[in-house]
Every structure is written in structure tokens, then in C-alpha cells.
Amino acid sequence: MKKILIANSKGGSSKSTLALSLAYCLTQNYKVCLVDTDTQGSINNFKQYVGIDVVDNLDGNYDIAIIDSPPYLTNQLPELIKNADFVLIPCRPNYFDALALSGIIGMVKGKKAGIVLVQTQHRVNISDVIDTLKEYELPIIKQSMSQRVAYARVAMQNPFDTDDVKAQKEILSIVLEIFSAING
């Protein structure tokens, strides 16, 4: 089982949104489970509505586990990072959020990991934020996840059941980049 951990100690940085979106994408071809390690349980809170298995442990027979994590540096995090095949670190496109990544980035040294820009907006120039992120010397996923209604609604509707083809393509591109990092 491949384990993809989504981590960033800032709340509101699209961790749970990405976890669900990636899981919905992967479930088209793989046996996928979601693990919500957030004690505030954002995904756990509505797991009966999510068409994906939300599990408490990784004993089941799945191809891929997507692991969501809480908006603080939990003491579980070192163990979660150690066991992950890939750590995906979402970052909103602003300077404060970019600087705030230093803690989590210090923890993923030697792991396969990448930063993905999230909640990006069309035509907003974020080259200064990208320059800041480059200083971390961690790969930056080429595809960002833009601001879209299909993502804001992901807890209620699978974006792959909507006609938002752009959202579907973005998520698939992110998945493919993660796969090539895991296999590379």
C-alpha cells in the first residue's frame, strides 16, 4: 500500500480538500482509503457522505491510503512522515504561508515530498511566493490547485461526477506528478 500524507500546520491550507480530491481521483483506478488523523475530524465528521472508505488504521487491503493531518504540528507527525511514501505540502500563494512552511519542511528531510500551490487565482502573479518556496529546495509540483467551486464543494460532491473538467485535469496532473516522484 502506498501512503500519501498531506501535511501543513496551517489551518485552511486545503489539506482536507486535497485529501478528498486526490482520493476521488484515485478511486477511479485503485482501491483507496482515507485516514483522518485530525482530532477535530473534518473528514471523519461526514464520512457517511464520502463515497470512499474512511478508516482508522491501515490494516485493510488497499492500494493507496490518503492521510489527512491536523492544522498543528501534532506529535504524531514524525511517525506519519516516517511511514509515508510521499508527503504533499499544500501552500496558499502568499508570503506568510510560504514562510510558515519551514517547520514542516524541516521534518521531511530525506523523504519524497513536494509543495503544491493551492487556492491560486487566474492572473494573480505569485512569482515572489514561488521564489520564496524555491529556497526550501523541495520540489514544487508543477500543477497547482486553483480556487474552484468544485473543490469548495468536494465534501458534498465528487468533483469527478461534475462537469468541471478543469478541476478534474488539475487533480489528475497532481496525482501523476506524485506517482512519478514515488516511482522515480
Ligand SMILES: Nc1ncnc2c1ncn2[C@@H]1O[C@H](COP(=O)(O)OP(=O)(O)O)[C@@H](O)[C@H]1O
Ligand atoms: N482550491 C480551492 N477552491 C475553493 N475552495 C477551497 C479550495 N481549497 C480549500 N477550499 C476551502 O477552504 C477552506 C479550507 O480548506 P480545508 O481543506 O478545510 O483546509 P485544511 O484542511 O488545511 O484546514 C474550506 O472551506 C474549503 O472548502
Ligand SMILES: [Mg+2]
Ligand atoms: Mg483539514
